[in-house]
Amino acid sequence: MEGSNEELNPNAMTAEQTAALFSKLRRRRVSVAEVEADIEAxxxxxxxxxxxxxxxxxxxLKEAGRGE
Structure with a gap:
């Protein structure tokens, strides 16, 4: 996100863009590996x-409700 000229499209975000956005929103670092692990899951x-x-x-949210 920072330093990137690529416009964010909330309908088609890369793992990198998603991790950067969630890191800002959650006030904790969300790694690309975490997002990629979710994709694998x-x-x-x-x-x-x-x-x-x-x-x-x-x-x-659905996954969090499963108690994992």
């Missing part, structure tokens, strides 16, 4: 492997 992505911010957030 089944977080929904588009055909290009990018995350929809709303869908990803809903997926995380």
């Amino acid at each position: 089944g977080a929904p992505t588009n055909d290009a492997g990018r995350l929809n911010l709303l869908t990803y957030t809903a997926w995380m």
Whole structure:
């Protein structure tokens, strides 16, 4: 995000963009590896492997409800 000229599209965010945004919103560092681990665990992505911010957030809330 900082130092990046690429415009953020909340419908198609890279793992790097998502980690940077969540780090700012959560006031703790969210690593790219954490986001990539979520993708490996089944977080929904588009055909290009990018995350929809709303869908990803809903997926995380659903997963948190599973008690894992």
